[in-house]
Amino acid sequence: MELNNYFKLILSGKLENESFARSTVAAFCTVLNPTIEEINDIKTAVSEAVTNCIVHAYQGKTGEIIIEVSIYGNTVEIKVSDTGCGFADIAKAMQPFYTTKPEEERSGMGFTLMQAFMDNLEVISTVGIGTTVLMRKNILRDVEDVRA
Amino acid sequence: MGIYSEIVKDTLTVYISGDIDEHTAPELRERLDALLNAGGFKRLLFNMGGVDFMDSTGIGMLIGRYKKLKRDNIPVYVEEVNKQMDKIFRLSGLYEIIGLVR
Numbered sequence: 001m002e003l004n005n006y007f008k009l010i011l012s013g014k015l016e017n018e019s020f021a022r023s024t025v026a027a028f029c030t031v032l033n034p035t036i037e038e039i040n041d042i043k044t045a046v047s048e049a050v051t052n053c054i055v056h057a058y059q060g061k062t063g064e065i066i067i068e069v070s071i072y073g074n075t076v077e078i079k080v081s082d083t084g085c086g087f088a089d090i091a092k093a094m095q096p097f098y099t100t101k102p103e104e105e106r107s108g109m110g111f112t113l114m115q116a117f118m119d120n121l122e123v124i125s126t127v128g129i130g131t132t133v134l135m136r137k138n139i140l141r142d143v144e145d146v147r148a
Numbered sequence: 149m150g151i152y153s154e155i156v157k158d159t160l161t162v163y164i165s166g167d168i169d170e171h172t173a174p175e176l177r178e179r180l181d182a183l184l185n186a187g188g189f190k191r192l193l194f195n196m197g198g199v200d201f202m203d204s205t206g207i208g209m210l211i212g213r214y215k216k217l218k219r220d221n222i223p224v225y226v227e228e229v230n231k232q233m234d235k236i237f238r239l240s241g242l243y244e245i246i247g248l249v250r
Contacts, residue, residue, distance in 0.1 A: 041232075047201075107211065109239070113236065116235070
């Protein structure tokens with residue numbers, strides 16, 4: 001599928017940037033005319049991915065988060081990468097309710113929500129190198145465009 | 149993020165507004181716990197009508213408050229949950245411990 005549009009954002013992994021990150025990605029996707037529900041799905045998935053970078057990958061230290069968004073046809077592809085600690089057992093990390101920080105009231109539902117709110121999720125992680133989360137979502141076009 | 153609360157007939161209703169995420173959760177937790185510690189209620193109701201966005205941080209925060217009150221047998225309910233939050237509540241099984249009031 002041909003690449004129609006693309007942007008790359010590098011931002012400091014600070015909690016106050018979470019809202020900016022999810023809103024920016026959602027705003028970029030509006031060219032595909034998504035529903036409010038689809039926009040909220042994207043916001044939720046981005047929020048989870050960015051939270052993981054800050055809380056788990058960088059563990060309180062500030063590092064860079066790289067967000068790349070590509071639009072191919074009706075598909076949005078979102079890549080969120082960090083150069084943090086990485087983790088070895090991806091299958092375990094993706095289990096619902098699995099958390100390495102239960103004492104901090106964490107739900108362990110981050111990857112589960114990314115999976116549920118997007119159509120496709122791939123996680124690549126190397127200990128000491130970093131993690132990349134790749135998510136795709138097809139934005140369904142209305143059968144009948146009321147503006148036509 | 150903001151909260152407003154009132155106690156009517158033994159029910160503490162907490163109206164939350166804004167975004168619930170990793171950035172806003174610490175302050176929200178602190179303010180909620182101050183209300184919960186003050187006591188004077190037999191039932192807690194979260195009104196989510198003013199919440200624009202919630203991610204999985206909200207799940208942990210809500211379960212934490214539920215556990216805190218469970219020790220005193222105080223039930224927790226939620227109302228005015230938007231579509232995005234409803235999806236999260238369903239996926240995480242939150243409605244099983246925090247009942248939805250319609």
